[in-house]
Amino acid sequence: MVDFVRQLDWNLLHTFMVVAQERSMTRAADVMHRTQPAISQGIKRLEETAGTKLLERSRTGLIPTPAGEMLLEQVRSIFATISRLPVGFEAAPAALSGRLKIAMIDQVVNETLDRALTSFFARYPGVDLEITVSTTAAIIRAVELGHCTFGISDGVIPDFLASRELMRERFGLFCGAIHRLAGRKDLSVAQLRAEPFIGFTADVLGGTHMGDVTAYRASASIGQRVRGQSSYVSEIRRMIECGLGIGFLPLHLAEPYVDQGKLWRLPPYRDEPCAAAYVVTNPQIGLSVPETLFLKELSKIDFRL
Numbered sequence: 001m002v003d004f005v006r007q008l009d010w011n012l013l014h015t016f017m018v019v020a021q022e023r024s025m026t027r028a029a030d031v032m033h034r035t036q037p038a039i040s041q042g043i044k045r046l047e048e049t050a051g052t053k054l055l056e057r058s059r060t061g062l063i064p065t066p067a068g069e070m071l072l073e074q075v076r077s078i079f080a081t082i083s084r085l086p087v088g089f090e091a092a093p094a095a096l097s098g099r100l101k102i103a104m105i106d107q108v109v110n111e112t113l114d115r116a117l118t119s120f121f122a123r124y125p126g127v128d129l130e131i132t133v134s135t136t137a138a139i140i141r142a143v144e145l146g147h148c149t150f151g152i153s154d155g156v157i158p159d160f161l162a163s164r165e166l167m168r169e170r171f172g173l174f175c176g177a178i179h180r181l182a183g184r185k186d187l188s189v190a191q192l193r194a195e196p197f198i199g200f201t202a203d204v205l206g207g208t209h210m211g212d213v214t215a216y217r218a219s220a221s222i223g224q225r226v227r228g229q230s231s232y233v234s235e236i237r238r239m240i241e242c243g244l245g246i247g248f249l250p251l252h253l254a255e256p257y258v259d260q261g262k263l264w265r266l267p268p269y270r271d272e273p274c275a276a277a278y279v280v281t282n283p284q285i286g287l288s289v290p291e292t293l294f295l296k297e298l299s300k301i302d303f304r305l
Helices: 002-007 010-022 025-032 036-050 066-083 111-123 136-144 212-220 233-241 251-259 289-299
Strands: 055-058 061-064 098-104 127-133 150-153 162-176 197-200 226-230 247-250 263-266 274-281
Touching: 010 025, 010 036, 010 055, 010 061, 010 066, 025 036, 061 066, 098 136, 098 289, 111 127, 111 289, 136 150, 136 274, 162 233, 162 251, 197 233, 197 247, 212 274, 226 233, 233 247, 233 251, 233 263, 247 251, 251 263
Parallel strands: 098 127, 098 150, 197 226
Antiparallel strands: 055 061, 150 274, 162 247, 162 263, 162 274
């Protein structure tokens, strides 16, 4: 046991975790800004130190072996704890200070959440707030590694994270006013199948974070050719407005542009797909005093009101 600890290169644990997340040494190399051979050699060294195979190939990419699954669970906990150490260093003086970090998807509109933020930061003026807007996958990773207080994300939330539904958005299918389908009210969903599609980066058929909107798209066979992608609603809307293709947008965000004559609503007009957004936390990480207070208050709020 002592020899194992002495021989272990702790940096290789991070390499292993990223490879397991990405299911590819090439993608892991991109994420870590290293070469693929360096990643491959690192995994080989870790397996030699552990004395067992940790990854194996499957049809979906590299996946952990049973020993690798056990190690991955421990590594996630280790890195979440390490990343939160600076938070634990924060003192808790009489005048509460510190920082909350929220990682969220683009254009989250929720008045209940806004009221909670307004109330908390009015009572604790010494506490600062940092909000980053990112992709679903990046938010999940940030929560997992303790890089943020909590995340607001759509998609499929991993079982090892805690999640609570914040809101549900209804999505409609739209084209730009200059699109050849604009102005037509006689269309069926089946007639849209061959149209070039504009989608969110995480909107991948069969992908890790495939939600209800993507599932509807799959069942209706819409968007077989993806012509444009972005993680941001405003850029999805821009590409649709410019006539590059058709795409789904949250109804409450698209309606003003329909009124301005920039977008045209396409079917379906009833039983539209919905997407849930969740407040996502990591129960395994340590929290600062302000983070603990805010999440405690957030847990008492009924977002359905």
